[in-house]
Amino acid sequence: MDNRRNMFLAFGLSMLVVLGWTYMSERYFPQPKAPVVTQAQQQAAIAASMPGGSTAVTKPRAIADVLKEQPRIAIDTPTLKGSINLKGAVIDDLVLSDYHQDLAKTSPAVVLYAPTGTAESALAGFGWAGAGVPSADTVWQADGKNLTPETPVTLHWDNGAGQLFSLKLSVDKNYLFTVQQSVSNHGAASVSLANYAYVSRNTPSLDHSSSAHVGPVGAFNGTVNYDLDYTILDGQEPGFFAKLFGTTAKAGENNFASKGGWVGFGDKYWLSAVIPAQDAQLNAGFRKSGADYRAGYVSAATPIGAGQTVSTTAHVFAGAKQVNLLDDYADALKLPSLGKAIDWGWFAIICKPLFELIHKLFTFTGNFGVAIILTTFIIRGMMFPIAQKQFASMANMRVVQPKMKALQERFKDDKMQLQQETMKLYKEEKINPAAGCLPIFLQIPVFFALYKVLSISLEMRHQPFAGWLHDLSAPDPVLFGLFPSLQTALPGFLALGILPILLGISMWLMQKANPTPMADPTQQQMMAIMPWMMMFFFAPLAAGLQLYYVVSNSITILQQQWFFRQHPILKQQAAATPLPAK
Secondary structure, three states, X not given: OOHHHXXXXXXXXXXXXXXXXXXXXXXXXXOOOOOXXXXXXXXXXXXXXXXXXXXOOOOOEOHHHHHXXXXXXXXXXXXXXXXXXXXXXXXXXXXXXXXXXXXXOOOOEEEEEEOOOEOOOEEEEEEEEOOOOOOOOOEOEEOOOEEOOOOOEXXXXXXXXXXXEEEEEEXXXXXXXXXXXXXXXXXXXXXXXXXXXXXXXXXXXXXXXXXXXXXXXXXXXXXXXXXXXXXXXXXXXXXXXXXXXXXXXXXXXXXXXXXXXXXXXXXXXXXXXXXXXOOOEEEEEEEEEOOEEEEEEEEOOEEEOOOOEEEEEEEEEEEEOOHHHHHHHHHHOOOHHHHHHOOOHHHHHHHHHHHHHHHHHHHHHOXXXXXXXXXXXXXXXXXXXXXXXXXXXXXXXXXXXXXXXXXXXXXXXXXXXXXXXXXXXXXXXXXXXXXXXXXXXXXXXXXXXXXXHHHHOHHHOOOOOOOOOOOOOOOOOHHXXXXXXXXXXXXXXXXXXXXXXXXXXXXXXXXXXXXXXXXXXXXXXXXXHHHHHHHHHHOOOOHHHHHXXXXXXXXXHHHHHHHHHHOOHHHHXXXXXXXXXX
């Protein structure tokens, strides 16, 4: 089998898998169905659990102005800065101290939560469903002024009817809030209340990713659901492919009965999610409430007798989707599905080791681009024996080619006999005809897994390499980034930086390195244009991914030359085979 055809066929199929088949399968292949909640009482409770959406604001207000209007508790940790609004007891002011909105040193920190009335409001809240419970307008009393990892804060509210409500909030040094919700019944009669938690945002994610799920996400009964997006919550029906593959999503509100789990909204790099007690039976869901998208859960109603106090503990994750940190939280909370907030897709078993390799190399070298180059050499080194077997198989096929032609001529009128004699020849010559193409297909999952890792890796965000490459998570800038307006004015596929051009050239050189011509003129034309198509195809992708393929192609060219020296019959046969007449 021709090496060049194998190589480019594999590359084309890899790209088809990456941006075609996997895009549909990760979202539209059926997940195990979560039970649909049908009880009217639970439906009413989940609606009550997410207090009315904010009124549409025609002119968004500045965050600083809104923060002055209500009493607040400051949040101060090594990674988070913000405040808790005592009106409604919501966390509606939160920035990620370690991450900035762009590359400029003076760039503001990433805003994860902002109060209602601002351009991109988002928050997390807690409460109870039932009679005499606090509302979104309740102003709570606090026993402290600052929430830090060392100083938790407790909020209190007395409904005047015998029930005292409290929220004890604590936060660790990273991104996890712990909230203990308690109700003390000092009245003469029993009350029945359900506790809830929710996260809210008034805008869909602006950071879309074709390689991973962005939007409403949650784990119900141990299964992570990636079926939903903001358009479905807006009331649109799932798309054609979603229906074709049996999606569980339906237009509008979506609810799930679950034991434990988590529910929230995921961006490409950030996650906002509420996590109930894992032994709790609850109803979780997503919906559009006024101008806001809401994700939350409500527990079953619990009777609280006179003189009794009932407490439950929940968590909020509000921060960066750091792989190892999410895994640590998953272990600590006994919640394995939390690590799947990062949508690794089908090849998670390969993606995670690749990520760990790149991350360790990055930690060692201090340069993410160098880590990518070293990873490329390691991967190509591991694939070297496979490529060697491929070329050896091709050489063996060339050796027996005259015998094959003789058989074809002898049994040209007897296809069955020709097949039998061919298999006999393969057995005598100890040739496996699949050995030339099977290794190529074994490489496809690795290529795709690396594409996935480099596409969604938070650790690569805003990481420089060298020279003009200041951010490997962004496309290689046109003309070394000297004219930023040109970068934004051009369509993504036309914004050709140096790396996409080098990628196209390296693919062209891979073709030239293999002198074996193709007999089919159509195939010749396709192969001639493919390098330049790939150049435009890769232009809008992350520079880190472009860097990997440029280095990988360069290594392939060197390997090809070495293999041809080891198996000279391949070049000799090619030289002896005339090109077909045009």
